[in-house]
Amino acid sequence: MITFTPLSGAARSARTIPLAYLLQVDDVRILLDCGSPDWCPEGEPGEQGRHWDKYCDTLKEYAPSVDLVLLSHGDLQHSGLYPYAFAQWGLTAPAYTTLPVQAMARIAATEDVEGIRDEQQIGDSDERQKSSSPEAGGSAHPEDNAEKSTTPPPKAPKGRYIATLHEVHEAFDSVNVLRYSQPCHLQGKCQGLTIIPFNAGHTLGGTIWKIRSPTAGTILYAVDMNHMRERHLDGTVLVRQASAGGGVFESLARPDLLITDAERAVVTTARRKDRDAALLDCIDSTLTSRNSVLMPCDSSTRVLELLVLLDQHWNYSRLKFPICLLSRTGREMLTFVRSMMEWLGGTISKEDVGETGTGGNKNKRRRDDDDNDDALGAFALRFPHLEFFPTPQSLMQTYSSKDPKLILAVPASLSHGPSRAVFSEFAETPDNVVLLTGRSEEGTLGRVLFDKWDDSQRDDAKWDRGKIGNNVMMDGVLHLEMHAKVPLQGAELEEYLAKERAVQEKEAAQKAAQARAQRILEADEGEDDTDEDSEAESDDEENEVEEALDDELMDTDDGAPPQAPPNGRMKRKSQKGGTGEGKDWIDDVGDELAQKLSFDIYLKGNVSKATSFFKSEGQTQRFRMFPYVEKKRRVDEYGETVDVGMWLRKGKVLEEDAESEEVKEMRRRAEEEAKKAPTEPPSKFVRTEVDVQLACRLFFVDMEGLNDGRAVKTIVPQVNPRKMIIVHAPAQATDALIESCSNIRAMTRDIYAPTQGENVQIGQHTNSFSIxxxxxxxxxxxxxxxxxxxxxxxxxxxxxxxxxxxxxxxxxxxxxxxxxxxxxxxxRTLGSRPTRTLPQSTMIGELKLTALKARLAKVGVHSELIGEGVLICGPGKKGASAESIEHTVAVKKTTRGRVEVEGTVSDVYYVVRREIYNLHALVAA
Structure with a gap:
């Protein structure tokens, strides 16, 4: 039985992103995507900031019990929350995706968490950040400097789940990568399941997941597809190109269950030629008028299409204006893409981006990536007009606000980060243009600007009706809340430095006390070891001395005490305090030392002599009685002394020797860069409210790279699933796709559109037995x-x-x-024949009219496809056997998979029936 539960991105929902679905096949729970919402929406937290609570609480509940994770795209909408769920919610089940999705998702998550943590204090992760690995790379985290603020920063809204940089790297390092069309037979609890990724288009490495189960059949998870060929990507493999015969890819046709989206089912997209022309004309006219263009974009996926388009236009038009990519991970993203050239497609060729990225001019190679040239082995996608800037401050230091330039800033939603910071000053300059390429998430600044532009367009010129629209002049005042981290100054800096010095002095005193205590313990252990080592040596000497003294005592007639040995170790004492007969011989180290030592408390060194409590003649000796520590040698069962530190040092040396020269070189470079990196000054988090006077122009061009309504309504019936679940769609789009499918006679009627948290059960429980x-x-x-x-x-x-x-x-x-x-x-009755039961027969297989047409052509029967699911078979045009064929037969394929053959009894009828039987497996009793 199959149970499907949308955790987020359900059908008939006002918020279609992020995407996360729980698919249970028998006893195996599969998490399809794990996207994150925009953590910095507009307005107060009570208005917009807690819409993700239900999704996060449900995912937190199910995460430990998930058995398999499948990621389809490398953006935040599909993979953004996976690092936090992996580190904090126990989502440690095996995860699978393609290599580009793993790399792009890592970059997108890194850009997102660094952008938020550089502006706001994330208090719920301070303790986790202290344990983060310094080798993870990236810039310093704000929470490390939160303690440097003398005034408490504003409290971050609760309920935001933002991972650390170390958690992002650790999570995506654990993801298993597959190639397109590579079947993976799962083991463990998922044994019996087979997953196969296919190209979905839209993003680099975007995946359609095919899941095969022995009990539930074939399940197809296909969301956010694009059948159109782009500049850097091929279209989805689900639909074959017209040159290849068209139709649906056979391996993905007729699944038992299709899970697909219908977000753009009511959208009619303009032609790509018109959209590209409108975008480039807007950029050209703005830059030539000495103004600038701001294009908010994502950090890893769709920005590639924009970069290729702009680079080709700059080379063709010979423009000299700079293209500025405002992103911390932009350079790293392009390095990954250049190492995955086999995943690219579309219209990219050596004439477009060339080996040097300049259309064949090999003398203009960029030198900023020379270190990676040998590793990559090619110089494709080397955009010569592109410049990278990690922060808006670095951009302003290079180009002033009056210089015409094209700025691509992340994120596309303008909710935080560089794009929001640039927009607050960019929008106040007249004739500047804010060029949107996507609609962004509901409740963000990007969606607010899109709604402003969309509301100003005429009804017959809307973007979703195949039109381009016009740019609009913005006016009025926009109230924004800005977050930033600023260095301490003046009294705050002095107060911080004073506290820092006090903390350092306290730590130094504690370290000194610990070192002093450690030295005392080491000295005690050294004395114990010396005593133990000398104990065995002195036993023989003392035995010899005692034997000699006893012999001397027996030879003495007057009973005088013997002379003390030269070393003074033996001394004769009377039991009553005097000397004479009946005395005992004791071990002594000398009268002076014995009188100065006190062993009431075990101390090291000399102490003042103490008098006895009981009065007696002379001074009594105080012997070592408390505490008594048994002296044992620290040896193992083989009599050897175990030096743990020595083995740890040896293990470290062996590990260093085993490392390759490349790893050593990388580690050495990382250490040098860490030393060269300037220390961040003491800083604090501040929140300001600004009023932006809008004076710029606003324009929107759809560059999301997704199927429109016409494509969705054409592809889904061709796939022809037995059952279908619609997700990731508003109410109007959901109803439009359901209505379109209901008008097709061959389409299934089992179509489900569950809301968020609603369970959909398909099929029944099956039990398997061994026989x-x-x-x-x-x-x-x-x-x-x-x-x-x-x-x-x-x-x-x-x-x-x-x-x-x-x-x-x-x-x-x-x-x-x-x-x-x-x-x-x-x-038996007289005169009747014995009754015989006819053998039971079953035909297994699925008739494809195109395959039947090809077989009939080989035997000389001409056939044509007419209407919907009807093949007309008539007299052949060639071959000797065609002369005897005189009649026509119609082969129909009904909705439930039945095949009907209509026609008169003739030769062509039997030929068609025979070929239909040959396309099936006949199983008879």
Whole structure:
């Protein structure tokens, strides 16, 4: 059974993004995409900022139980929330995607989290950021400098789930990558499932996922497709080009379940030629009038199409105006793309971007990427007119606001980051143009500007009716909330430095105390080891001295005490404090040292001598009694002393020796760059409210690269699924696609459009059992060949054997006695024939009229496709056998998969029927 639940991006929803769906096939839970919303919407948090709560809470609940993750596109709408869910919500199930999607999603997520963390304090991730790896790269994180602010920064809205840079890299490093059309047979709990990625268009590496299950059949997940060929991408493989015969790709046709989107089902897109011309004309007219153009764009996917288009236009028109890409990850993104040239397609050729990116001029190679030339092996996509700027400040230092330039700034929604910062000053300059290429998410500044432009257009010139529209002059005041991180100055800086010095002094004192305590412990351990080592050596000497003294004492007549040995280690003491007979010999280190040591508390060194509590003659000795530490040698079971530090040092040396020279060189460069990187000054987060006086022009050109309504309504019936689920669509578009499918007779009627959180159950639970076929039954089977499988009809009775737990299927009459068989047979009447049951037969396969037409052409029968699902077979035009064919036969294919053959009994009828049988596997009892 299949259970489908939209977590976000459902049908009939006002918010169609982000995309995330939970697909359960039997007991396997599959997460289809894991997109993130825009975390910085316009307005107060209570108005726009918490619309993602339901989606995030549901994903957090299901994340630990997900068994498989499939990512289809490398933008934030499809993959943005995956790093946070992987690190914090337990979404550690195996994830699969293509190599470009993995790289582009990593870049998009990196750009997003760095842009937000450089402007606002993310308090819910401060503790996690402290443990982030410094090798992850990127700029310093704001939360590292949050403590540098003397005044508390404004609290960030709660409920925003923004990963750290280390979490982004760790999450996408764990993703498994596949090639197009590469089947992957899953193991573990997902054993039995097979996933295959196919080209979806729209983005580099965009994927249509085909999931094959032995119980649920074939499931096709195809969202955000583009059948049109672009400059850097080929169209989706779902629809074959007209030169290849058209139609749907056979491997993706007739799935048991199709999950597709209908967001643009009511949109009619203008011709690409007209859209490109309108965009380039707007740019040319603005730059030649000494004004600038601002194009908000994404950081990884659709910006490639814009860069290729602009580069070709700049080379053709020989323009000298700069193209400025305002992005932290722009250079890294192009480096990844150049290393994945085999994934590109479209109209890119060496004449367009060339080996040098200048249309054949090899003397104008850019030198900013010379370090990567040897690794890439090609110089394609080297945009000579493109300049990279990480921040708006670096852009202003190079070009003033009066210099004409084209600015591509991220993100496309203008909700935060460089594009928002540039817009706040850019929009106040008259005759500047803000050129939008997408509609952005609902509730963002990008959508606000698009609505302003769309509302000012005439009804017959709307963008969704195949028209281009006109640019409009904006006026009025736009209230914006700006976030930034500024360095401390004046009294705040002095107060911070004073606190920093106090903290450093405190840490230094603590370190000194710890070092002093460590030295004392090491000295104690050294003394213990010395005592242990010398104990065995002194035992023999003391035994010899005692034996010599005893002999000397026995030889003495007057009982005088013997002379002390030269070393003074032995001394005779009286039990009553005097000397004479009956004294004991004790080990001593000298009177002075013995009298100065006190062992009431175990101290190292000399202490002042103490008097005894009890009065007695002379001074009594105080012996070591408390605490008593048993001296043991630190050895293992083999008698060797284990030095853990030595083995750790050796292991580190072995690891360094095992590393290749390239890894060592990369590590050395990273360390040098880290040393050269300037330390960020103390800073704080500030929030300001500004009123932007709008004086610029506003224009929109659709460059999203998605199917329009006409394409969607044409492709879906050609796929002809048995069941279909519509997602990622507003209410009007959902109803339009359902109505279009209902007007097609051959289209399925099982169409579902679930809302967010609604469960859709398709099919029933199936139970599988193991059974063994007996040798008698196998010998009686009639096997038919169908594609790569052998199929036969089986009928028998189940019997259990005493020595096996698996039941055996035997022929029905194998164990029945002959008398019982005779009783079962019906009595015969006189003059009647015995009744015989006809064999049961089943035809397996799916008739394709195009395949039948090709087979009929080989045998000399002419046929033509007319209408919808009807093949007319008539007299042949060539071949000797065609002379005897005089009649016409019609082959119809109904909605439920039935095949009807209509015509008179003639030679052509039997020829057509025979070819239809040959296209199926006949399974008979």
């Amino acid at each position: 063994s076929l007996s040798d008698e039954l196998l010998a009686s089977l009639k096997i038919s060949q169908f594609e790569d499988n052998e199929i036969g009809y089986v009928a028998g009775r189940i019997s259990s054997l005493a020595g096996s737990t698996i039941p055996v299927l035997e022929p029905m009459a194998s164990r029945l006695p002959e008398k019982v068989i005779r009783k079962v047979q019906r009595p």
